[in-house]
Amino acid sequence: MTKKKMETKKRMGKIITLANQKGGVGKTTSAINIAASMAILEYKTLLVDADPQANATSGVGFDPKAIKTSIYECLMNEVKIKDIILQTETPNLDLIPSHLDLVGAEIELINHPNRERIFKQILEEIRGDYDFIIIDCSPSLGLITVNALTASDSVLIPVQCEYFALEGLGKLLNTIKIVQSRLNPKLEIEGIVLTMFDPRLRLANQVVDEIKRHFQNIVYDTIIHRNTRLGEAPSFGKPAIMYDAESKGSVNYMNLVREMLQRNNATNIPNGDKEFNLVEEDPAANN
Numbered sequence: 001m002t003k004k005k006m007e008t009k010k011r012m013g014k015i016i017t018l019a020n021q022k023g024g025v026g027k028t029t030s031a032i033n034i035a036a037s038m039a040i041l042e043y044k045t046l047l048v049d050a051d052p053q054a055n056a057t058s059g060v061g062f063d064p065k066a067i068k069t070s071i072y073e074c075l076m077n078e079v080k081i082k083d084i085i086l087q088t089e090t091p092n093l094d095l096i097p098s099h100l101d102l103v104g105a106e107i108e109l110i111n112h113p114n115r116e117r118i119f120k121q122i123l124e125e126i127r128g129d130y131d132f133i134i135i136d137c138s139p140s141l142g143l144i145t146v147n148a149l150t151a152s153d154s155v156l157i158p159v160q161c162e163y164f165a166l167e168g169l170g171k172l173l174n175t176i177k178i179v180q181s182r183l184n185p186k187l188e189i190e191g192i193v194l195t196m197f198d199p200r201l202r203l204a205n206q207v208v209d210e211i212k213r214h215f216q217n218i219v220y221d222t223i224i225h226r227n228t229r230l231g232e233a234p235s236f237g238k239p240a241i242m243y244d245a246e247s248k249g250s251v252n253y254m255n256l257v258r259e260m261l262q263r264n265n266a267t268n269i270p271n272g273d274k275e276f277n278l279v280e281e282d283p284a285a286n287n
Contacts, residue, residue, distance in 0.1 A: 013127035017152040022168045023139035025160040026195035028055045031136035033253040036239030039093035043131040049098035050148050051138040057097040060088045061237030070099035074122050081122050106143050119147035141175050150183040154190035161197040161204040195224040222256040
């Protein structure tokens with residue numbers, strides 16, 4: 001295939017939102033590392049930071065305080081989305097940054113006549129430029145999250161492997177049903193991904209068994225382990241795979257993305273349809 005043909009190749013443009021109103025479940029970590037792993041596998045990927053905390057923005061190397069135009073300006077000031085896209089240090093990975101100003105959008109959009117569909121209108125302009133668009137939402141079910149769900153093809157739900165894992169999950173699923181019935185009938189559940197798993201804890205294993213029994217096929221086989229490298233990487237402004245590609249966390253997310261691609265019938269993974277394996281190590285090392 002010539003370079004010209006490659007450039008004009010139609011991209012799948014699938015939009016996936018990561019959502020869970022329960023905080024501390026690894027949602028932003030998952031959004032960053034899923035997007036980065038897709039990019040490393042040569043899928044053109046856009047990470048959209050729709051959280052006023054802007055952790056996804058800083059997690060890929062940008063200082064939110066230095067951001068002059070963000071997703072907020074697209075929502076409120078009609079700035080063109082193509083004008084705020086930033087290239088990250090990870091090949092094939094772009095970013096739509098966030099800023100603390102996004103906190104005000106929830107209130108400012110209340111009287112907007114088409115308030116739930118603004119995200120959709122914005123993202124449609126660039127959907128064809130990417131294979132995947134990954135949206136990181138705040139831990140809430142507010143108007144910005146509803147906008148993201150309305151704009152998306154599917155929603156991926158990170159669930160922590162701990163006692164209160166199912167707390168609030170019913171409310172999230174109910175919100176998804178409301179969005180499906182009123183705003184976006186094509187919205188699907190991409191799946192549930194289990195995060196922060198510590199195999200040494202009996203409770204964690206029980207939670208995994210319970211969630212898989214209850215939700216069955218929508219739960220991904222790949223589980224994200226507790227991992228120090230995943231926690232360290234954002235402080236360096238890097239996805240885990242760019243910080244330590246051989247760490248347990250990096251391998252977990254690469255395997256998760258591989259599984260996601262298979263479920264999306266996108267199995268033409270560069271360098272062969274290869275499975276990434278963990279090297280057995282001392283669990284106490286946790287890296």
